[in-house]
C-alpha cells in the first residue's frame with residue numbers, strides 16, 4: 262500500500278485555503294503521526310485521506326487509485342467513541358463485516374479474535390454504555406480493524422482519556438500496529454504521544470497548513486514507557502515542540 266498526496270489543497274470557503282501544496286508519500290507499514298497547532302488542518306488532512314471530503318486541488322491516491330470516498334481499506338477512529346449505543350460490543354465490531362456481506366461464521370470468528378486482541382473478549386455481549394472510555398476506544402479500534410484495513414486513520418483517539426489510560430492505549434496501539442499488517446496515520450496535538458508512537462512525525466504549519474517538517478523518529482522500534490525519559494526521546498520531543506510553537510507564533514503574528 263502506498264498513499265500519495267500530490268499537490269493537495271483544501272478550501273472550505275473560496276480564497277481561504279486550510280491546506281496547501283501538500284506532497285506526501287506514505288509507504289506500507291509506516292506509523293506516521295501528524296502534529297500542528299489547533300486549526301492547522303490535521304483533521305482535514307485525515308478526512309481527505311479517509312475520503313470524507315474531497316481536495317479542492319490535487320489528488321489523493323491509494324496504490325495509484327484516486328480516493329473519491331470512504332472505503333473498507335481505510336479504517337477510521339475518532340476522538341470520542343462513535344460506537345452504536347444500541348448494538349452490543351461484538352455487533353459494533355461486526356458492523357463493517359455485515360455491510361460487506363461476510364458470512365456469519367467467518368464474521369463471528371473474526372470478531373472474537375479481534376475482541377481477544379483488544380482484551381475485551383469477555384465483554385462481547387455488553388452494550389458500549391457500560392464500558393470505560395478506554396474500553397470504548399478499544400472497541401472502536403477493533404471495529405476499524407475488522408475489515409482488515411490497509412490504512413488505520415486515528416483522529417486524536419486518546420484525546421479524551423486520562424493520562425494513565427492514555428499511556429495504556431499508546432502501548433496497545435503500537436502492539437496493534439506490530440501485529441496487524443496495517444499502516445497507521447494518527448493525528449494528535451500531543452507531541453509526546455506523536456514522538457512515542459510514530460516512526461515519522463509530520464509537523465503542519467498554520468494558515469494554510471503545509472508540511473513544515475517531515476521527521477524520522479530515530480528511536481528503537483520497541484517502545485516501552487521508560488523511553489519517554491531517555492535523552493534521545495526528550496531531545497526529539499523538544500525539537501518538535503519548538504517547531505509547533507514557532508509555527509503557531511508565526512501564525513499569530515500574521516493575524
Ligand SMILES: Nc1ncnc2c1ncn2[C@@H]1O[C@H](COP(=O)(O)OP(=O)(O)OP(=O)(O)O)[C@@H](O)[C@H]1O
Nearest residue numbers: 273274279297298299300301302303304305306450
Ligand atoms: N467542514 C468544514 N467547513 C468549514 N470549515 C472547516 C470544516 N472543517 C474544518 N474547517 C476549518 O478548517 C480549519 C482546520 O480545521 P481542522 O479541524 O482540520 O484543524 P485541526 O488542526 O485538526 O484542529 P484541532 O487541533 O483544533 O482539532 C479550521 O479553521 C476549521 O474551522
